[in-house]
Amino acid sequence: xxxxxxxxxxxxxxxxxxxxxxxxxxxxxxxxxxxxxxxxxxxxxxxxxxxxxxxxxxxxxxxxxxxxxxxxxxxxxxxxxxxxxxxxxxxxxxxxxxxxxxxxxxxxxxxxxxxxxxxxxxxxxxxxxxxxxxxxxxxxxxxxxxxxxxxxxxxxxxxxxxxxxxxxxxxxxxxxxxxxxxxxxxxxxxxxxxxxxxxxxxxxxxxxxxxxxxxxxxxxxxxxxxxxxxxxxxxxxxxxxxxxxxxxxxxxxxxxxxxxxxxxxxxxxxxxxxxxxxxxxxxxxxxxxxxxxxxxxxxxxxxxxxxxxxxxxxxxxxxxxxxxxxxxxxxxxxxxxxxxxxxxxxxxxxxxxxxxxxxxxxxxxxxxxxxxxxxxxxxxxxxxxxxxxxxxxxxxxxxxxxxxxxxxxxxxxxxxxxxxxxxxxx
Amino acid sequence: xxxxxxxxxxxxxxxxxxxxxxxxxxxxxxxxxxxxxxxxxxxxxxxxxxxxxxxxxxxxxxxxxxxxxxxxxxxxxxxxxxxxxxxxxxxxxxxxxxxxxxxxxxxxxxxxxxxxxxxxxxxxxxxxxxxxxxxxxxxxxxxxxxxxxxxxxxxxxxxxxxxxxxxxxxxxxxxxxxxxxxxxxxxxxxxxxx
Numbered sequence: 001x002x003x004x005x006x007x008x009x010x011x012x013x014x015x016x017x018x019x020x021x022x023x024x025x026x027x028x029x030x031x032x033x034x035x036x037x038x039x040x041x042x043x044x045x046x047x048x049x050x051x052x053x054x055x056x057x058x059x060x061x062x063x064x065x066x067x068x069x070x071x072x073x074x075x076x077x078x079x080x081x082x083x084x085x086x087x088x089x090x091x092x093x094x095x096x097x098x099x100x101x102x103x104x105x106x107x108x109x110x111x112x113x114x115x116x117x118x119x120x121x122x123x124x125x126x127x128x129x130x131x132x133x134x135x136x137x138x139x140x141x142x143x144x145x146x147x148x149x150x151x152x153x154x155x156x157x158x159x160x161x162x163x164x165x166x167x168x169x170x171x172x173x174x175x176x177x178x179x180x181x182x183x184x185x186x187x188x189x190x191x192x193x194x195x196x197x198x199x200x201x202x203x204x205x206x207x208x209x210x211x212x213x214x215x216x217x218x219x220x221x222x223x224x225x226x227x228x229x230x231x232x233x234x235x236x237x238x239x240x241x242x243x244x245x246x247x248x249x250x251x252x253x254x255x256x257x258x259x260x261x262x263x264x265x266x267x268x269x270x271x272x273x274x275x276x277x278x279x280x281x282x283x284x285x286x287x288x289x290x291x292x293x294x295x296x297x298x299x300x301x302x303x304x305x306x307x308x309x310x311x312x313x314x315x316x317x318x319x320x321x322x323x324x325x326x327x328x329x330x331x332x333x334x335x336x337x338x339x340x341x342x343x344x345x346x347x348x349x350x351x352x353x354x355x356x357x358x359x360x361x362x363x364x365x366x367x368x369x370x371x372x373x374x375x376x377x378x379x380x381x382x383x384x385x386x387x388x389x390x391x392x393x394x395x396x397x398x399x400x401x402x403x404x405x406x407x408x409x410x411x412x413x414x415x416x417x418x419x420x421x422x423x424x425x426x
Numbered sequence: 427x428x429x430x431x432x433x434x435x436x437x438x439x440x441x442x443x444x445x446x447x448x449x450x451x452x453x454x455x456x457x458x459x460x461x462x463x464x465x466x467x468x469x470x471x472x473x474x475x476x477x478x479x480x481x482x483x484x485x486x487x488x489x490x491x492x493x494x495x496x497x498x499x500x501x502x503x504x505x506x507x508x509x510x511x512x513x514x515x516x517x518x519x520x521x522x523x524x525x526x527x528x529x530x531x532x533x534x535x536x537x538x539x540x541x542x543x544x545x546x547x548x549x550x551x552x553x554x555x556x557x558x559x560x561x562x563x564x565x566x567x568x569x570x571x572x573x574x575x576x577x578x579x580x581x582x583x584x585x586x587x588x589x590x591x592x593x594x595x596x597x598x599x600x601x602x603x604x605x606x607x608x609x610x611x612x613x614x615x616x617x618x619x620x
Contacts, residue, residue: 005605018582019584024584050462065574225608247456257609258576
């Protein structure tokens with residue numbers, strides 16, 4: 001008998017979560033504890049030596065967080081996952097496994113502004129160098145490859161303009177270079193795009209956005225696709241070499257196709273420390289149960305709002321891949337036929353000042369630095385998230401002075417359109 | 427028999443029915459994967475026999491090493507081969523000379539020899555390749571979920587409380603879970619190119 005394969009919505013509700021063995025609780029309990037007792041000295045030694053599966057300390061793992069990890073791994077089609085405190089923490093922990101001082105990462109120029117800052121400044125201080133490439137020009141990734149390149153990093157749907165990345169084309173560059181492709185899938189969520197199906201080796205998320213979905217809990221996650229051979233060229237000693245932290249264990253040899261997730265846990269999270277609170281894990285898990293319903297509504301609302309703005313006299317341009325004439329529409333039909341997400345930008349004829357005015361005149365849209373909330377959000381990137389970039393970099397990353405970014409919520413679309421209309425007229 | 431993707435029920439029935447397991451290539455060094463798997467399976471109640479001619483005279487968790495399968499003094503249900511793909515065939519040929527025959531040939535994660543598998547299957551044995559019994563046991567009992575691993579199972583049934591030395595809930599029926607097709611394809615490509 002062949003096992004039946006469950007659909008996405010079934011996984012969103014069930015994956016990772018079985019009734020609690022101790023109490024029978026059906027909802028996932030919040031294991032709000034720092035530590036877990038050992039059965040005896042040998043059990044403790046087995047756990048510390050990575051010989052047994054089990055819980056030691058919440059900085060390394062927690063049963064509530066483990067449900068979240070398995071659920072996102074299942075939704076993305078990965079072998080395992082590791083939840084951490086934020087999307088930024090996920091990126092830090094991933095790159096710590098891959099890069100040594102003097103190594104390089106090639107990153108798409110169109111990224112969340114916070115990621116651009118993290119890569120440009122914080123990681124540079126570790127001796128991790130970034131080479132920027134243009135996701136609209138695949139050859140720019142090929143040209144950036146050097147003997148020091150250890151990974152390629154892109155967003156599936158890219159911040160802030162909601163552009164669609166040709167994941168398969170960039171995956172081919174990564175394969176040729178012998179390095180893993182890391183895809184930040186935050187803005188798409190696995191409901192719209194599953195990067196692993198298109199060649200990603202590692203997927204990261206800010207769970208804070210659509211997966212959690214309610215703007216109430218920070219979190220990040222790393223998903224291991226189980227596709228990359230870390231031992232092939234000895235380029236990744238954290239996975240291929242005997243680890244002195246664990247008496248000489250080789251992580252890939254011991255953990256096979258989920259070795260990367262284990263390395264992130266036992267070498268990254270354990271030693272860097274950005275653990276996710278079990279309470280946040282519970283909130284995010286609850287959010288994920290309705291991800292398919294919310295994400296479709298987000299997309300449908302966003303398309304209606306983008307259509308409205310595209311005909312508005314105060315608006316000079318709308319960047320939304322879901323509009324038929326958009327330059328990313330062909331890639332959208334290939335990668336995300338269910339919808340173009342809910343984050344996009346548009347440009348005002350009135351420039352920087354019109355952007356500032358619009359934000360202050362809106363009554364339903366909240367002015368804040370987040371996306372992927374049930375509520376509709378607005379921000380003027382040039383004066384906020386991307387303000388630390390110089391003018392040329394602002395334009396290149398899609399955050400020119402006249403640009404406003406929206407994150408469309410799940411309210412009634414007529415109310416969102418009415419709010420934008422009155423604010424644009426005011 | 428499709429050796430690229432096994433049904434959970436196939437693996438579950440093997441792990442539920444075998445009692446004695448000879449591990450060829452078992453290591454007494456406590457950071458080797460074979461040591462991990464040996465200890466884990468012994469703690470789950472399997473009668474484990476370490477086979478390694480380099481360590482005869484020593485013991486692994488109190489079980490004396492034997493030099494070869496022929497030196498084992500009792501019937502064995504399963505042979506878990508912790509050797510590279512190129513060393514599989516001689517072990518399978520040796521196994522097929524045993525009387526009574528073992529029921530299962532299991533090749534460890536990373537090891538695959540389709541010709542050896544065919545030979546064993548022709549003699550009526552079940553074969554698993556490129557899998558780890560510790561990982562599969564952990565996966566089907568959901569114990570591995572504690573490490574954030576995709577167990578690829580779903581269940582609405584309450585599991586027994588896990589304690590050391592007892593069999594976990596392999597007998598629960600479970601619904602297939604999330605797939606890891608990309609990883610399966612990568613493993614297949616790797617074995618085909620090596």
